Amino acid sequence: MNTLSYKTISANSETVDKKWVVVDATDQILGRLGSKVAKILRGKYKPNFTPHVDCGDNVIVINAEKVKLTGNKWNDRVYLRYTGYPGGQREMTPAQLLAKPNGADRLMRKVVKGMLPKGPLGAKLLGNLYVYAGSEHKHEAQNPEVIDINLYK
Numbered sequence: 001m002n003t004l005s006y007k008t009i010s011a012n013s014e015t016v017d018k019k020w021v022v023v024d025a026t027d028q029i030l031g032r033l034g035s036k037v038a039k040i041l042r043g044k045y046k047p048n049f050t051p052h053v054d055c056g057d058n059v060i061v062i063n064a065e066k067v068k069l070t071g072n073k074w075n076d077r078v079y080l081r082y083t084g085y086p087g088g089q090r091e092m093t094p095a096q097l098l099a100k101p102n103g104a105d106r107l108m109r110k111v112v113k114g115m116l117p118k119g120p121l122g123a124k125l126l127g128n129l130y131v132y133a134g135s136e137h138k139h140e141a142q143n144p145e146v147i148d149i150n151l152y153k
Helices: 030-042 094-099 103-113 120-126
Strands: 020-024 058-062 079-082 089-092 129-131 145-147
Touching (some): 030 103, 094 103
């Protein structure tokens, strides 16, 4: 029995293998794409997943402005925020958010942020997400790997 090892492997920041991946958001449904991206950021698809460590990959989302929502959710769904002042509750639909400057980035980050853990780890994981409205990105030096998000569950 001494030759076999049944120890659980716990990853830490030195042993984590982080990659760069590119995800094309063209004609993808927003929520389904967001949940898969959140799982990649978290590292859930890796065999050495550790819940309290940033062991996920860096994700580059391109063509974020071409994402889809089913039904009439572009106008019916409402995102709320509060300014902190009396009467300061503001609401915005996804269509209004996408029309603003950096709207595709803000919409994708809002969706993915809700699917990540709350607290310092979630904030760090959200920093590993890079969203671009078009097909060009500035991370060619990292040699990102293009993945098909439809192959993930």
